[in-house]
Amino acid sequence: MTALARAIARPDPVAGFGDRSPLHGLERRRIGIVDLAAQSVAAVAPAAAATTVVLLVAGLAPGATVTAIVAAAILSLGVARTVSQFARRFAATGALYTYTARGLGTRAGLAAGAAILTGYGAVAMFALLGGAYYATYLVAGLWPTIDRALVTVLLVVAQGVLVAFVLVRGIRLSARAALVVEALSVTLIVVLLVALLVQIGPIDLSAVAGAGVGGHLEPTAFAAGAVIALTAFVGFESAATLSVESVSPLRNVPRAITGTVMLSGILYVLAATTQVAGFDALGADLASSASPVNELAEAYGLGGWAVVADIGIAASFLACAIGTSTALVRVLFALSRDGVLPAAVGRTHRRYGTPATAVAWALPVITAVPVLVVAGGNDTHEAMHVTIGIGAAGYIVAYILVCVAAPVFLRRIGELTVGAALVAGVSALALAAALVAFLVDDASAGGTVLTVVAVLSVAATVAVVALRRRHGTGALGAYDEPVAAQVLGGVVSPRHPDDA
């Protein structure tokens, strides 16, 4: 009789497993790979980024737009792969926060938590503002006399209420809503881009690839372009926050994360190629255009399509608000289950199995900040610029921490490989360089983002020091542990006394 046959016939008792997961209360194993990927894609909002970020990249790195986007995609793939090292080993709604806490301990974990909350929170505000901005633009086309600021405020509030409702009403509804809205927006943009490409006709590939001006390309301009392009990818990791709610999370979450980077990369390259080639063929300057897709559509006789693009972009922003808020409340939920936030925040809705209390805490703040900013007489577009900048800084800090944490974690569990360490190390260095470049660039442009990031960093440091004293080392990082019933011969052990 083999050892395996013996173990199956008469299992040895295995202690050390609880009778329920520390992350109990959420609706478990509910959504499949498509809905899971939709979460990540929605948080990235590729349809909105394809039209806005490409323009920014073209402004910073003319002649190397596509190359800069490809470089950012490769860096994002490195981060995605490193995040997957954690995601394929355990399921945690805290995602980057929990991963970092497991690798580097309490202090770094809390820092990553603060950074990713900043990222999700600021990008959720950005998305509410963006959705309201484009919707106001559409409404103003119908009634030119309306008070734009008032309409924007009302639209922000309406979207905030809608997001909160969808989030509480169950993961299937919010994932499906994000999927439908995002699929709609991506399809609209792709159709428009392909229609434009057909109209433009044969493309001068050397001009698109930047080979024509390769000799004159400045490395600093290229780097600045790549850093901005990176902000178009952030959010791809957010599927990890749905680990508990996903079917086969250890398999599907890494696939969803990597797939999102690939899909976004392809869309951005398509968008950049169309816009660069289109303006090249017109003999116009892409970087000085205010709204390149609209102008191209106009120039190539597809004027009516511009409205379609605007609807697509507004939809993409709404999906982005749903996606980032979904991720945000799950990080809050994880922080509460770790005892960092009050236990009430970790309460789930009895019927829908969603972190409803965390939604009730987070959504009013996410909605109120943009409302106050717009009501205070600030320009919506300027507010969007600042919130996306703060969000990107938060994401990049969290990515750096998780990339540093990965090799340490893998070494601790005895599963470190050279390849994994190399990918994580190179990604961390490149991200750190990108962050510095990003903040230096902002400082030269007025420094609003830098100021807010500095204030948030000080606040986060104070919080981390205080909480570190309360929690000690190695106390954080609760994940979806297997329960005794999943273990052959598993015996329930009282591992979580407060759960009893």
Add this chain to the structure above:
Amino acid sequence: MREVPALAARQPGAVHSALAVLEAVAQLGAGVSAQRLSAELGLPRATTYRLVNLLVEDEYLVRTPDLAGFALGAKVAQLAAVVAPPARLSSAARAVLAEARRTVRGGVHVALFVDGRVAVVDADPDFPLSDEARLAREPARYALGRLMLLSQGDARVPELDRARADLARWGATRQSGEVAAASGCLAVPIVDASGLAAGAVAFSGPRHRVDDPDAVLSALRPAADALAPLVV
């Protein structure tokens, strides 16, 4: 970007290696690390890591709460159930079955529903089941699996609404031309004392005999009734 082991884990030898990993975990006991497994099995480390992660994805292995060790998952017991020799029907039951096979002239099989699985107890040797592994994997695609899911009160699978209607009308579940265009199957419940379907007598054969099932059912219904006291 892919590590070399990605390849190794797709090679045919991967199945052998995966079973060797399970065997080693059973031998070394719960809590064994991936590094120890790699040393014990003489497999390259990266290959071992990939294998254990795949086995954890499918819950054949579970990670211990500190994430560094492994234990056998409850799911390995299913492996044993799949390969375990099927229970043999009593000679009285086999006589009933032989009579049914003579009348029907097509595949007639007997299966029991055990722990949410379809365990085929006696497959027709002259008309073997088309794909038993697929029946285990995707029960909702087959008449036997549908009957089993209905008997469990499983309401989530959309195919089951039609199966429920079939069961109400014919006293049997059906699958017609959904797996292979020209063939189909149907399953008549073997009901235990509590009135639940504990197993089934199934027919597989040409599609038209499933679409118009009266002839087949008139042979299978008495067989199912006669088998009930003999097998459940």
